[in-house]
Amino acid sequence: MDKHSILVCMGWEQLEIRLQKCEGWEQIEISLPNCSSLQVISFPVVQLHLNRTAMRASQKDFENAMNQVKLLKKDPGNEVKLKLYSLYKQATEGPCNMPKPGVFDLINKAKWDAWNALGSLPKETARQNYVDLVSSLSSSLESSSQVEPGTDRKSTGYETLMVTSEDGITKIMLNRPTKKNALNVEMYHEIMHALKAASKDDSAITVLTGNGDYYSSGNDLTNFTDIPPGGVEEKAKNGAVLLREFVGCFIDFPKPLIAWSMSSLWGIFRSPSLGYSIAVYASDRATFHTPFSHLGQSPEGCSSYTFPKIMSPAKATEMLVFGKKLTAGEACAQGLVTEVFPDSTFQKEVWTRLKAFAKLPPNAMRISKEIIRNREKEKLHAVNAEECSVLQGRWLSDECMNAVVNFLSRKSKL
Numbered sequence: 001m002d003k004h005s006i007l008v009c010m011g012w013e014q015l016e017i018r019l020q021k022c023e024g025w026e027q028i029e030i031s032l033p034n035c036s037s038l039q040v041i042s043f044p045v046v047q048l049h050l051n052r053t054a055m056r057a058s059q060k061d062f063e064n065a066m067n068q069v070k071l072l073k074k075d076p077g078n079e080v081k082l083k084l085y086s087l088y089k090q091a092t093e094g095p096c097n098m099p100k101p102g103v104f105d106l107i108n109k110a111k112w113d114a115w116n117a118l119g120s121l122p123k124e125t126a127r128q129n130y131v132d133l134v135s136s137l138s139s140s141l142e143s144s145s146q147v148e149p150g151t152d153r154k155s156t157g158y159e160t161l162m163v164t165s166e167d168g169i170t171k172i173m174l175n176r177p178t179k180k181n182a183l184n185v186e187m188y189h190e191i192m193h194a195l196k197a198a199s200k201d202d203s204a205i206t207v208l209t210g211n212g213d214y215y216s217s218g219n220d221l222t223n224f225t226d227i228p229p230g231g232v233e234e235k236a237k238n239g240a241v242l243l244r245e246f247v248g249c250f251i252d253f254p255k256p257l258i259a260w261s262m263s264s265l266w267g268i269f270r271s272p273s274l275g276y277s278i279a280v281y282a283s284d285r286a287t288f289h290t291p292f293s294h295l296g297q298s299p300e301g302c303s304s305y306t307f308p309k310i311m312s313p314a315k316a317t318e319m320l321v322f323g324k325k326l327t328a329g330e331a332c333a334q335g336l337v338t339e340v341f342p343d344s345t346f347q348k349e350v351w352t353r354l355k356a357f358a359k360l361p362p363n364a365m366r367i368s369k370e371i372i373r374n375r376e377k378e379k380l381h382a383v384n385a386e387e388c389s390v391l392q393g394r395w396l397s398d399e400c401m402n403a404v405v406n407f408l409s410r411k412s413k414l
């Protein structure tokens with residue numbers, strides 16, 4: 001009996017396949033890396049050959065996969081993009097042959113690390129892994145896009161949110177607690193989607209909140225590291241378009257919007273959710289922070305206009321220019337927060353109020369909100385556009401780059 005062993009890479013796993021001939025059949029033993037037992041399968045020889053041929057991705061498969069990547073509707077995230085990049089480089093150029101980028105060149109260093117980590121993986125295997133990865137991405141993104149737009153996407157339909165509807169209340173909860181609910185690009189898009197869906201569903205009011213000990217830690221600072229082929233200028237331009245659309249959704253949201261903050265709220269999510277909510281309820285341990293200057297940035301979410309109107313110009317300056325952190329009590333005294341409750345009774349108190357509000361006639365509430373806010377809408381859109389344009393410039397500044405690098409290299413926490 002003839003016996004040989006080959007190693008095959010499938011996706012990210014390496015399988016050992018042992019073949020042994022046995023009267024017109026070949027027996028395969030597949031050894032899985034994290035599994036002590038061996039699985040034995042018998043195939044007719046002819047089928048085995050077909051399967052082995054199918055394992056090798058052709059140049060055409062590779063090119064198709066490259067085209068498929070361009071058609072992905074949803075951003076697969078930085079980690080996956082780095083894998084795709086490294087496999088592409090390995091498949092086309094072989095082992096990493098570039099000098100290691102400097103420590104501050106975050107993007108190119110991340111790319112270099114990913115490529116270098118592939119060591120001497122053969123080009124063919126890298127090509128196969130690239131094709132497998134793209135195919136798994138396409139199928140997972142297809143299945144998520146099978147959700148009908150505009151239908152009620154429950155918690156499971158979102159990657160970064162939990163959305164539920166009951167008792168006439170739609171609750172949108174940021175759900176990246178391990179990252180303190182920092183807003184990555186996907187979350188910006190999902191919040192916009194959830195707000196649009198909530199504006200059309202049959203709930204009377206909408207509530208925004210965060211899962212875990214932070215309502216939100218603001219913009220995900222790693223958003224700054226994923227640089228497209230057009231460079232940082234293109235990134236900043238796209239960021240400004242995204243931010244303008246995001247804030248625009250809050251300005252145009254037609255129903256009563258209530259922010260429910262048990263915990264700390266920073267940056268980008270704070271300005272729209274405080275500035276445009278018709279009520280903001282906070283637990284007595286919540287804090288509010290806008291460290292724009294610390295990050296080399298400038299106000300967003302129309303806070304440069306709404307905060308001086310809600311608070312006084314001097315208090316708004318302390319918060320927006322000097323980054324002063326407010327406790328819930330201070331924020332309430334300055335009109336940013338509607339009411340503060342003790343942490344121990346917060347949930348019960350707020351929920352009781354929300355349930356009562358949700359029973360009020362929805363059209364009357366919508367029209368009342370409209371009449372309070374409508375004459376400001378045009379102004380708010382203009383302020384939003386101006387703030388985004390100023391921020392686009394700030395994102396390209398050394399002050400902003402250095403602050404992001406310091407945070408990412410763990411040199412500073414605010």
Ligand SMILES: CCCCCCCCCC/C=C/CC(=O)SCCNC(=O)CCNC(=O)[C@H](O)C(C)(C)COP(=O)(O)OP(=O)(O)OC[C@H]1O[C@@H](n2cnc3c(N)ncnc32)[C@H](O)[C@@H]1OP(=O)(O)O
Binds near residue numbers: 238267268269414
């Ligand atoms: C050109 C770019 C285009 C981008 C697209 C549009 C962008 C629009 C931007 C609009 C402008 C917005 C302004 C703001 O939002 S300003 C606020 C920014 N936020 C911060 O500066 C907060 C940074 N975070 C911290 O200082 C601390 O994490 C914390 C919030 C004080 C909590 O500290 P703690 O010790 O309790 O927890 P950790 O630091 O260990 O955090 C746990 C993990 O979460 C990660 N994390 C937390 N916050 C962020 C964040 N904002 N961005 C990215 N990652 C964050 C942290 O790294 C830890 O991750 P790890 O476990 O993997 O290490």
